[in-house]
Amino acid sequence: xxxxxxxxxxxxxxxxxxxxxxxxxxxxxxxxxxxxxxxxxxxxxxxxxxxxxxxxxxxxxxxxxxxxxxxxxxxxxxxxxxxxxxxxxxxxxxxxxxxxxxxxxxxxxxxxxxxxxxxxxxxxxxxxxxxxxxxxxxxxxxxxxxxxxxxxxxxxxxxxxxxxxxxxxxxxxxxxxxxxxxxxxxxxxxxxxxxxxxxxxxxxxxxxxxxxxxxxx
Amino acid sequence: xxxxxxxxxxxxxxxxxxxxxxxxxxxxxxxxxxxxxxxxxxxxxxxxxxxxxxxxxxxxxxxxxxxxxxxxxxxxxxxxxxxxxxxxxxxxxxxxxxxxxxxxxxxxxxxxxxxxxxxxxxxxxxxxxxxxxxxxxxxxxxxxxxxxxxxxxxxxxxxxxxxxxxxxxxxxxxxxxxxxxxxxxxxxxxxxxxxxxxxxxxxxxxxxxxxxxxxxxxxxxxxxxxxxxxxxx
Numbered sequence: 001x002x003x004x005x006x007x008x009x010x011x012x013x014x015x016x017x018x019x020x021x022x023x024x025x026x027x028x029x030x031x032x033x034x035x036x037x038x039x040x041x042x043x044x045x046x047x048x049x050x051x052x053x054x055x056x057x058x059x060x061x062x063x064x065x066x067x068x069x070x071x072x073x074x075x076x077x078x079x080x081x082x083x084x085x086x087x088x089x090x091x092x093x094x095x096x097x098x099x100x101x102x103x104x105x106x107x108x109x110x111x112x113x114x115x116x117x118x119x120x121x122x123x124x125x126x127x128x129x130x131x132x133x134x135x136x137x138x139x140x141x142x143x144x145x146x147x148x149x150x151x152x153x154x155x156x157x158x159x160x161x162x163x164x165x166x167x168x169x170x171x172x173x174x175x176x177x178x179x180x181x182x183x184x185x186x187x188x189x190x191x192x193x194x195x196x197x198x199x200x201x202x203x204x205x206x207x208x209x210x211x212x213x214x215x216x217x
Numbered sequence: 218x219x220x221x222x223x224x225x226x227x228x229x230x231x232x233x234x235x236x237x238x239x240x241x242x243x244x245x246x247x248x249x250x251x252x253x254x255x256x257x258x259x260x261x262x263x264x265x266x267x268x269x270x271x272x273x274x275x276x277x278x279x280x281x282x283x284x285x286x287x288x289x290x291x292x293x294x295x296x297x298x299x300x301x302x303x304x305x306x307x308x309x310x311x312x313x314x315x316x317x318x319x320x321x322x323x324x325x326x327x328x329x330x331x332x333x334x335x336x337x338x339x340x341x342x343x344x345x346x347x348x349x350x351x352x353x354x355x356x357x358x359x360x361x362x363x364x365x366x367x368x369x370x371x372x373x374x375x376x377x378x379x380x381x382x383x384x385x386x387x388x389x390x391x392x393x394x395x396x397x398x399x400x401x402x403x404x405x406x407x408x409x410x411x412x413x414x415x416x417x418x419x420x421x422x423x424x425x426x427x428x429x430x431x432x433x434x435x436x437x438x439x440x441x442x443x444x445x446x447x448x449x450x
Contacts, residue, residue: 093411095385095413126383131330131331132332151290152292153293153296156292157296163335
């Protein structure tokens, strides 16, 4: 199985994590780089050797208007090679455009508005109705500076924090794994943003359920 | 900023040079310098309206254009907006006193379930700078709140903002309620926010989707001009 690249590589460059041994009936997973570790873990645990993984740069999370074109290009690049392609993105701020594109291309994608929802469970997330919560996943907690602190300019202008976060109350850390060190890092992120902290263990949530459906179909 | 620029004494500059300097200071997000310059121009008997429109709105227009073109990013725009806000805090009471021209009245707020107000605040500020009266309902607004404010304030324009894919459909709830109550044509409805696009604006029955604050101002002006042209004499 391909080695997991570092988080900065997954953030900025994405990664081709395919096992290239030829097999019939392979499915290509085109995923956000922020899901690489979780998808590889699910593949390993379940022995899903017929699922190949390619990750787009996770930092597209911060420019959702670019996600749809990036997914389109990746699907176009590989559609001749794979009978099935599963896009591991939810809507992710594309305003429905990714769903339209996937329908046009005849590929499937994850349900829900974003990774926070599918880790938490889309129905559960919606039912909670947490309007004033700011979310981090394992990946985003590890890459907090690259995804939040620096792009928002808080490293250069800490006084902007109020303008960004005054309407939030709580940082909810949606934890995919039991990692006390990462929990402390997420708690520190909450303190830096001036928010209260809540940890919620989600495991892989609907990502596991949807991948299981795909892998066993 | 260079040492040379640090040495600039704002009060020594001619009016034209001071306006140019204010535009630079606004671009750099220098709130204290903007407030000092506004006071200097007031002492030189500039009208509050001219100070607002020439260096401040003029400067923010450049900031907006450079944001659109990918030269500036959100943090820099926020710093510039904060500097403009400093200038506005001095000018606003004076504008009321001097009866500066008002183009129209806008009720604006983020929709129910959405607390992201940075874009909405920028639009409100630029609209105010362009001569619109703003009634800012803040964040997380339900349909009743919008409708009540539109009626009570006798507004011309409704502005709705959303950052989330999950909250943007609520704009349609508001517009549909206006239709049900036979009030849709009483108001110009403008919508905006990162996940929106023109197609969505059309689909929900808004008058226009506004990509950014500058577009919102121009769109609102254009609709208000059409409204006045239609008005019976």
